Amino acid sequence: MNRQELAKQIYDIAHLTGFFKLRSGKTSNVYFDKYQFESQPQILSVIAEHMIELLPKKIDYLGAMEMGGIPIATAISLKTDIPVIFLRKEPKAYGTCKFAEGPNIKGKRLCLIEDVVSTGGQAIITTEMIRKEGAFVDDVLCVIDRSEGKTEKMEAAHLRLRAILTMAEILDTAK
Numbered sequence: 001m002n003r004q005e006l007a008k009q010i011y012d013i014a015h016l017t018g019f020f021k022l023r024s025g026k027t028s029n030v031y032f033d034k035y036q037f038e039s040q041p042q043i044l045s046v047i048a049e050h051m052i053e054l055l056p057k058k059i060d061y062l063g064a065m066e067m068g069g070i071p072i073a074t075a076i077s078l079k080t081d082i083p084v085i086f087l088r089k090e091p092k093a094y095g096t097c098k099f100a101e102g103p104n105i106k107g108k109r110l111c112l113i114e115d116v117v118s119t120g121g122q123a124i125i126t127t128e129m130i131r132k133e134g135a136f137v138d139d140v141l142c143v144i145d146r147s148e149g150k151t152e153k154m155e156a157a158h159l160r161l162r163a164i165l166t167m168a169e170i171l172d173t174a175k
Contacts (some may be wrong), residue, residue: 001046007165007173009046010037010043010144015174022146024119029113031145032169034115038071047143047164050073051113054162055141059086062106063100063137065126068115072143076113091145099129106134114142117161120154144170 001009014036020028037043051072062084064073072084077084086101110130112123120140127137138160145151145163154161 003110062112067112073113112140117142118146
């Protein structure tokens with residue numbers, strides 16, 4: 001499935017209109033319910049294939065951002081054999097009390113996997129926690145870039161954002 005066909009599929013099953021508050025605090029009348037496309041094995045597999053094309057050459061782990069990045073990173077891992085680190089928004093308060101679940105990340109290079117990015121705020125917060133653990137992050141991959149490439153905050157945090165699709169591309173496909 002090419003990018004345009006994927007955009008149409010995502011639009012058909014995940015596009016919602018109404019009043020939505022985004023993670024960034026902004027509001028929007030357009031929303032993509034990521035769980036609609038992440039829960040479909042055929043579409044998730046195609047998303048993973050397109051994400052693989054965007055992966056940086058040298059990484060040790062895929063960093064699966066809680067919660068939407070987890071199925072995507074897992075699908076990529078199954079196709080590439082690159083292990084996944086599961087990244088919580090904050091350390092859990094019991095057991096190991098970790099925010100990064102899986103192998104030790106110190107000294108390792110991670111590529112963050114996200115579903116939808118608006119401003120990149122959560123990716124920046126997660127990157128700061130990863131870097132404090134002694135790991136390296138330069139890249140964030142996502143399915144949908146709502147920011148249309150306006151990611152100054154991510155650039156200031158020395159992060160490159162790569163997306164399969166922008167919101168505009170998906171909306172244009174539907175016309």
